[in-house]
Every structure is written in structure tokens, then in C-alpha cells.
Amino acid sequence: MNSVDAAKPLLRKAIQISQQTPYWHCRLLFQLAVSTAGLAEMRGYLLGAVTLGHSCPKLFPALHVHCPPFILHVLLCLLAEEEAGQAQLHTLEKDLVSACDLLGVGAEYARVVGSEYTRALFLLSKGMLLLMERKLQEVHPLLTLCGQIVENWQGNPIQKESLRVFFLVLQVTHYLDAGQVKSVKPCLKQLQQCIQTISTLHDDEILPSNPADLFHWLPKEHMCVLVYLVTVMHSMQAGYLEKAQKYTDKALMQLEKLKMLDCSPILSSFQVILLEHIIMCRLVTGHKATALQEISQVCQLCQQSPRLFSNHAAQLHTLLGLYCVSVNCMDNAEAQFTTALRLTNHQELWAFIVTNLLYSLLERINPDHSFPVSSHCLRAAAFYVRGLFSFFQGRYNEAKRFLRETLKMSNAEDLNRLTACSLVLLGHIFYVLGNHRESNNMVVPAMQLASKIPDMSVQLWSSALLRDLNKACGNAMDAHEAAQMHQNFSQQLLQDHIEACSLPEHNLITWTDGPPPVQFQAQNGPNTSLASLL
Structure with a gap:
């Protein structure tokens, strides 16, 4: 048995004998949930940074005057965790189901002792684990409840806004994980406004009247980075590079x-x-x-x-x-x-990898039947891959069907890169079929969108197609301009290719x-x- 496993019985004993001390009881439940989930990052926030009394003794000196008997258990289990080290912690089996149960117990205890703030922290933490487990049917009602608690709670402004950030981060990542880039925009805007509000607030040195409220989620500076991060995730999926x-x-x-x-x-x-x-x-x-x-x-x-x-x-x-x-x-x-x-055993990453493997694993990419992901974005990408494969096989009508499905899905959620790729491929199909007018109607917006992203490969492809289209239609000047663009893109990509391949990395x-x-x-x-x- 390693030191982390040895710490868990000590934690359970400490939890059992701390029920009359809300601060320590909640803190120990957080700690046991973190250890059970095997999440090193979560440990840092729900143990170290999450407790104001632990990190700011000058603000809460009363916590350091009285030392109840279960503190010995706390110190022993913390010592055991430190001795285990990160190398052991990351190899723990992640029992997320039990961790969710513990967080549920903590939420109910916080409700009983009248701490709606800490109840929200427990429930939001549980929501995060449910998202990791992909138990989406359980996530929706839980987030709805959390939203109501957060909006109704009246207390320290920074604590309230930090709860809102936690709640909105979960909502935004839930949308992005589902590939719903357009639908997430209102939540993302609220999140960005919320972090701006927090940045203007001063840390008030006010002792909460309820000892169970002596927690916080993240430092303001860390929340700021997190909001930047989810904004980057959204921009990447939407094609705003x-x-x-x-x-x-x-x-x-x-x-x-x-x-x-x-x-x-x-x-x-x-x-x-x-x-x-x-x-x-x-x-x-x-x-x-x-x-x-x-x-x-x-x-x-x-x-x-x-x-x-x-x-x-x-x-x-x-x-x-x-x-x-x-x-x-x-x-x-x-x-x-x-x-x-x-x-990996992560379904979305599996689907992303298989989609990029294309040929050798094509039989495993079938968005029409049993494609094991809920992500709107990945399903749209899978339709594109099937369309591309049908194009290479000369099955143009089938390719158009797949690509139109991609366009429908990508336009619904503003997936700009998929839209650009689908348009240029449809343009190529119409060009091969001799329908130059329809080809031009596809390629021109593809080029405009690719320039906006900017996507060099789609620009290279579009400029080559525009060159050939204008040649076929007898538009010499337009063909020359497109050829010049194609040459410029080719030179940039070739120079970058040579530079990359010459690096030791x-x-x-x-x-x-x-x-x-x-x-x-x-x-x-x-x-x-x-x-x-x-």
C-alpha cells in the first residue's frame, strides 16, 4: 500500500470526528474527494488555495488558537500525501464515481449547516467530475441547480463572482466539448464580463459569519488565465486564429x-x-x-x-x-x-485521431452509424472526411452528400475552417464535373473565408482552383492573378517546410x-x- 492509500483511512476517521466543526469537516471532504479522484491539480485548489483560513492566518487567527483532536489526523494524512509525491499520485486509479459521491455528501452537509456558498463549491466540483465522466444527463440538472444557488447567494462580492466564474467555465467547456461553437457565445461573453468585474474588486478582509464559508476556489490571477484559455479554445474551434x-x-x-x-x-x-x-x-x-x-x-x-x-x-x-x-x-x-x-481512452481524442488517420482507419469513421462521440464539431469533421474519400474514389454524388451535411453542421455552429474546407472541395468536384459556374460560387467564398482565418493550405488549394477555373473560362488576367497568389503561398509554405525539417526537433x-x-x-x-x- 502506498502513502496515499494509507492517508485515506486517516481522512475518513478525521471526517467522522469533525462533524461538529464545519470548516474542517468540509475541508476534509474536499481532500478525500480529491484523493479518491486522483486529480493532482484539483488537490492544489480544493486543499491549499481553497481554504482562506489555511493560507491567510492573519485574517482568521481564531482557526489557529483552538486545535481540535482530529487535527492530528489531518496532519498525518497531509504528511502522507506529501511523501507520496506527484509520481505516485498520478498513477492512482481515478475513482470518479466515489469522488462524486463524496462531493454530494459535502454539498448536503453544507446545506444542513447553512452554507449555500460552500454547497455551491461542492456541487460545481461534482459537476466538473461528471463532465469528465461524460455523464451529460446528470450534468444538466446539476448545473441548473448550481446556477440558481449562485444567483441567489448574497455574500462577499469576490466569493460570489468566483462562484459565477466556476459555473460559467463549466458551462462554456460543456458547450465546447459538444462542438457547439455558436451556441456557447452568450455564456462566454458572460464569463468574460465576470472576470472583468472580479479584476476591479478589492480583496476584503472580512471574516465570514459561517465558518463553513472559509473557502475560495481560485486566486483572481489564475481565474484570469483560465478565462483566456477557454477563449482560446473557442477561437480555435470557430476558426478565429x-x-x-x-x-x-x-x-x-x-x-x-x-x-x-x-x-x-x-x-x-x-x-x-x-x-x-x-x-x-x-x-x-x-x-x-x-x-x-x-x-x-x-x-x-x-x-x-x-x-x-x-x-x-x-x-x-x-x-x-x-x-x-x-x-x-x-x-x-x-x-x-x-x-x-x-x-488514450478518451472518445473525442480517439475520434480526432482516427479522423486524421483517414485512409488506414476509414472504416472506423462513419458519422451515419455508431460514431461514438457527441461533439457536433467532430461529427461534422467526420462527414467531411467521408466526402473527401468519396471524392478520391470518383463517387462525386456521394461526396457532395457528405460535404453538404458538413456545410449544414458547420454553418449551424460557425465552424469556419470546416466551412472553408467543404466549400473548396465542393468547388473542386464541380470543376471536375465541368460545372464552372457552380465551382466558382464555391471557391470564391472559400478563399475569402480562408484568408480571414487565415488557413494557408486552403488558400493554396483555392488559388490553384481559381487559376484553373479562370483559364478554362478564358479570363486571362484573373487567371494570372490567381497564379501569382498560388506561387506566393507555395513559396511561403516551401520555405517554412525547409526550415522546420532542418531543426533538431x-x-x-x-x-x-x-x-x-x-x-x-x-x-x-x-x-x-x-x-x-x-
């Missing part, structure tokens, strides 16, 4: 400042997730060399934390697979995607097993978007 770049830069600068003073593991997790998104952005906009250097930076962060690598290994190999596709190393791409599939494409290889790291570190701003 310049906006994604802007908010990534802001978030990375904020993280750089925070990490000088704070060693919380959640900050590194935020950094990795931001980099994962901006890497995909670089690959789309034709900056493969920068993307590769940022992949190397993710490797370095994962080398520093076994837990972080365990949580992000599949995503890291997926990013390497996407990079391999962008530089036409298809055998390496397949190896990377296959490795990622082996490392390019050797990462051969890594498919074990931790990230140290020998492939650049000596001076990657040239990240943050570094370019400093």
Missing part, C-alpha cells in the same frame, strides 16, 4: 509572471493546454517551424512532471502526427497517431515510446510566442 494567437500571448505572459511566485502544478497544465492549441493554430497558418519548437517546449514541460506527461502523452503524439502530415512524412504520421490511440517524429527524448531538444530552447513578446 488571430484572436486565438492574441489571447494565447496574453495568457502565456500572465503565466510567466505567476510561475515566478507560484509553483502550483495547475499553472504548468494551463501552459501545456495553451501550447497544444497554439501549435494547431501554427500548423494551419503555415508556421510549421514555430509549431515544432512549441511541441519541443511541451516535451520539456512534460519531462519535468511525470503526472503532466501521463495526462498529455496522447495529445503530444497527436500534435506530432499533425506536424508529420504538414511536412508530408506520412509513415511517421501514422506511427504517431497509432501511438496516440494506444495511449524534427527528429521528434521518430519518437513513439517512453518519455520525450532529451537529446532532441534545441540547445537554446524554443522560440515561443511568449519569447517574441518579451
Whole structure:
């Protein structure tokens, strides 16, 4: 039995004998739920940062005067957790069902002792775990209840707004996980307004009248980074890549400042997730060399934390697979995607990887039947992949059916990149069929949308098609202009391709097993978007 397992009976004993002390009883329930779920990041917030009395003794000196007997159990279990270390903690079996039950017990206890604030914290934490378990039918009523509690609770303004941020973050990520990029906009706007409100509030040194209220969720600075992060996630899915770049830069600068003073593991997790998104952005906009250097930076962060690598290994190999596709190393791409599939049991990531594998796993991509994801975005992408495959096989009517379904779904949720890709492929099909007018009606808006994103590959494809269309229609000047655009895009992509393949980090494409290889790291570190701003 490891030290973390040994800590759990101590926690249960402490919980049993602390029922007359609401602050400690709630804190211990949080702690046991975190240990049961095996979530290192959650431990940092629901144990260390979550308790005002623990982190700010000068504000709550009464907590340090009286020491009830169960404090000994608390100290023992905390010591056991520290001795276990992150390497053991990340390997724990994540019993999310039991953790949800414990959080439910905490919510009911908080209700009984009259703490609607801490009840909301317990319920929101439970909602987060239910989202992780993909128990969506249970999430909806729980979030509805949380919304009512948060709006009705009257108390410290910062605590109230932090509850609203927690609630809105769960709502936004729920929408984004479902690929509902358009539907999420009202919630995202509320979240952004909420974080602006919090930034103007001062931390009031007011002792809550109810000792069960002596908790907070996140520091304001961490909430700010989190809001930047979900904004980046939305911008990436919607195809607003310049906006994604802007908010990534802001978030990375904020993280750089925070990490000088704070060693919380959640900050590194935020950094990795931001980099994962901006890497995909670089690959789309034709900056493969920068993307590769940022992949190397993710490797370095994962080398520093076994837990972080365990949580992000599949995503890291997926990013390497996407990079391999962008530089036409298809055998390496397949190896990377296959490795990622082996490392994940997450349905959405599985679907994303399989969609990118395309040919070798096409039979597993069937959006019409038993496609195992609820994400609107991924289902739309699956229809596009089937349309592309039908096009290559010369089954043009079938391809058009799949692509029109993609357009219908992508237009419904403002999935701009999928819209651009579908339009240019439909334009190509109409061109092959000799319907030049309809082809032009597809390609021109595809080019405009791709320029707005900006998506270099779609611009390259669209300009080549416009060149050929204008030639076929006898429009010499327009054909020449399109040919010049195509040449410019080709040169930019070729130069970036050569630069990326010449980097030492390019050797990462051969890594498919074990931790990230140290020998492939650049000596001076990657040239990240943050570094370019400093």
C-alpha cells in the first residue's frame, strides 16, 4: 500500500470526528474527494488555495488558537500525501464515481449547516467530475441547480463572482466539448464580463459569519488565465486564429509572471493546454517551424512532471502526427497517431485521431452509424472526411452528400475552417464535373473565408482552383492573378517546410515510446510566442 492509500483511512476517521466543526469537516471532504479522484491539480485548489483560513492566518487567527483532536489526523494524512509525491499520485486509479459521491455528501452537509456558498463549491466540483465522466444527463440538472444557488447567494462580492466564474467555465467547456461553437457565445461573453468585474474588486478582509464559508476556489490571477484559455479554445474551434494567437500571448505572459511566485502544478497544465492549441493554430497558418519548437517546449514541460506527461502523452503524439502530415512524412504520421490511440481512452481524442488517420482507419469513421462521440464539431469533421474519400474514389454524388451535411453542421455552429474546407472541395468536384459556374460560387467564398482565418493550405488549394477555373473560362488576367497568389503561398509554405525539417526537433517524429527524448531538444530552447513578446 502506498502513502496515499494509507492517508485515506486517516481522512475518513478525521471526517467522522469533525462533524461538529464545519470548516474542517468540509475541508476534509474536499481532500478525500480529491484523493479518491486522483486529480493532482484539483488537490492544489480544493486543499491549499481553497481554504482562506489555511493560507491567510492573519485574517482568521481564531482557526489557529483552538486545535481540535482530529487535527492530528489531518496532519498525518497531509504528511502522507506529501511523501507520496506527484509520481505516485498520478498513477492512482481515478475513482470518479466515489469522488462524486463524496462531493454530494459535502454539498448536503453544507446545506444542513447553512452554507449555500460552500454547497455551491461542492456541487460545481461534482459537476466538473461528471463532465469528465461524460455523464451529460446528470450534468444538466446539476448545473441548473448550481446556477440558481449562485444567483441567489448574497455574500462577499469576490466569493460570489468566483462562484459565477466556476459555473460559467463549466458551462462554456460543456458547450465546447459538444462542438457547439455558436451556441456557447452568450455564456462566454458572460464569463468574460465576470472576470472583468472580479479584476476591479478589492480583496476584503472580512471574516465570514459561517465558518463553513472559509473557502475560495481560485486566486483572481489564475481565474484570469483560465478565462483566456477557454477563449482560446473557442477561437480555435470557430476558426478565429488571430484572436486565438492574441489571447494565447496574453495568457502565456500572465503565466510567466505567476510561475515566478507560484509553483502550483495547475499553472504548468494551463501552459501545456495553451501550447497544444497554439501549435494547431501554427500548423494551419503555415508556421510549421514555430509549431515544432512549441511541441519541443511541451516535451520539456512534460519531462519535468511525470503526472503532466501521463495526462498529455496522447495529445503530444497527436500534435506530432499533425506536424508529420504538414511536412508530408506520412509513415511517421501514422506511427504517431497509432501511438496516440494506444495511449488514450478518451472518445473525442480517439475520434480526432482516427479522423486524421483517414485512409488506414476509414472504416472506423462513419458519422451515419455508431460514431461514438457527441461533439457536433467532430461529427461534422467526420462527414467531411467521408466526402473527401468519396471524392478520391470518383463517387462525386456521394461526396457532395457528405460535404453538404458538413456545410449544414458547420454553418449551424460557425465552424469556419470546416466551412472553408467543404466549400473548396465542393468547388473542386464541380470543376471536375465541368460545372464552372457552380465551382466558382464555391471557391470564391472559400478563399475569402480562408484568408480571414487565415488557413494557408486552403488558400493554396483555392488559388490553384481559381487559376484553373479562370483559364478554362478564358479570363486571362484573373487567371494570372490567381497564379501569382498560388506561387506566393507555395513559396511561403516551401520555405517554412525547409526550415522546420532542418531543426533538431524534427527528429521528434521518430519518437513513439517512453518519455520525450532529451537529446532532441534545441540547445537554446524554443522560440515561443511568449519569447517574441518579451
